[in-house]
Amino acid sequence: MVQIQSPRFFFFGGSLLILLSNDDGFRSEGLIALKNELSKTDEVWVVAPEREQTCISHAITLHKPLRITDHGDRLFSTNGTPADAVLLGLRVVLPRTPDLVVSGVNTGPNMGQDVVYSGTVAAAREGAFVGLSAIACSLSARRAFRFDTAVRAVSHIVDAIRDRIGSDDVFMNVNIPNIPWDMLQGFVVTRLGRRIYNGKVIERIDPRGGKYYWVGSDGVERFESIEGSDFHAVEKGYVSITPLHWDTTSHRNIEKFKQIFRGG
Incomplete structure (x- = not known):
């Protein structure tokens, strides 16, 4: 396996307090599998939506009250969005500020422009908003999910940064191939690619x-x-493993637009 280097983190060491969330809902097989895996070495608290919220992006709830349900064994659900869930976890549920926010394992990939739509990525981004290390993790499959591979990969990444956990506004977007663990080629740091959407809209008639x-x-x-x-x-x-930042400014185009709107 390729060794993972994680810059801009300071030494922490020891067991971590992890806030785990997702956008597939608190009963999701991927979330439960990841909770069980990470709980082998760390203290894991789950705060996740009570129902699936795929493609909800970074919405927060302002038009209705939010409620939290305690299911025992550090497992909580909320009627809010993934971003709401992380915010409630940070401000209400957890006994102290977590060392790490993890979102997933999502049932399906989040690559390229997917990260704009993804509630999974938004949950990790919410952690990054307040300066916490965060990981969004997704399994690149639509069926027959190899969660065994996914949770092992995420655990490997957490171990790689364990002694480098620190305050940073950069978070990681992780996508895992849906193959057996021994078939993985390794871990590689990447940039976002480009998905080609067909933007299909299907019209139907109700009764x-x-x-x-x-x-x-x-x-x-x-x-x-x-x-x-x-x-x-x-x-x-x-x-x-793609490092992401909440700042979506197109820095290379700032001078171009200054020229266009100079004196405007």
């Missing part, structure tokens, strides 16, 4: 004659497999 719509795709994966990207890494059997 009363009114129109309604389903938004989505035809289920066919389309992407540019360019070397160095997350798509290429996963396609080649590597665990992809």
Whole structure:
């Protein structure tokens, strides 16, 4: 396996207090599997949505009260979004500020532009907003999920940064191939690739004659497999680790736009 280096972290060491969340809901097989795996070495608290919230992005709830349900064994659910769940975990549920926020394991990939839509990524980003180390992890599959491989990969990453946990506004987006552990080629740091969306909208008629719509795709994966990207890494059997930042400013275009709007 490729050794993972994690810059800009200070020494911590020892057992971690981990806040675990997701966007698939607190009963998700991937979340429970990851809780069980990480609990072997660390103290894990789960605060997750009570139902699936795929593609909810970084929405927070302002129009209704949020409630928390305690299911025992450090497992909590909320009627809010993934970002709400992390915020409630940080401010209400956990006994102290966690050392690490982990989101997943998501049932499906989050690569390229997926990170904009993803509730899984948003949960990790919420941790990064307050300066915590955070990891979003997704299994690149639509069925027959190899959660055994995924949780082992995430545990490997947590161990790699264990002595480097610290305050940072950069978080990791991890995508794991849906293959047996012994078939993994290693771990590689990547950039976001480009998914090709078809933007399909399907029109239907309800029993009363009114129109309604389903938004989505035809289920066919389309992407540019360019070397160095997350798509290429996963396609080649590597665990992809992409460092992300909440600042989406296009810095290389600032001077260009200054020229356009100079004196405006």
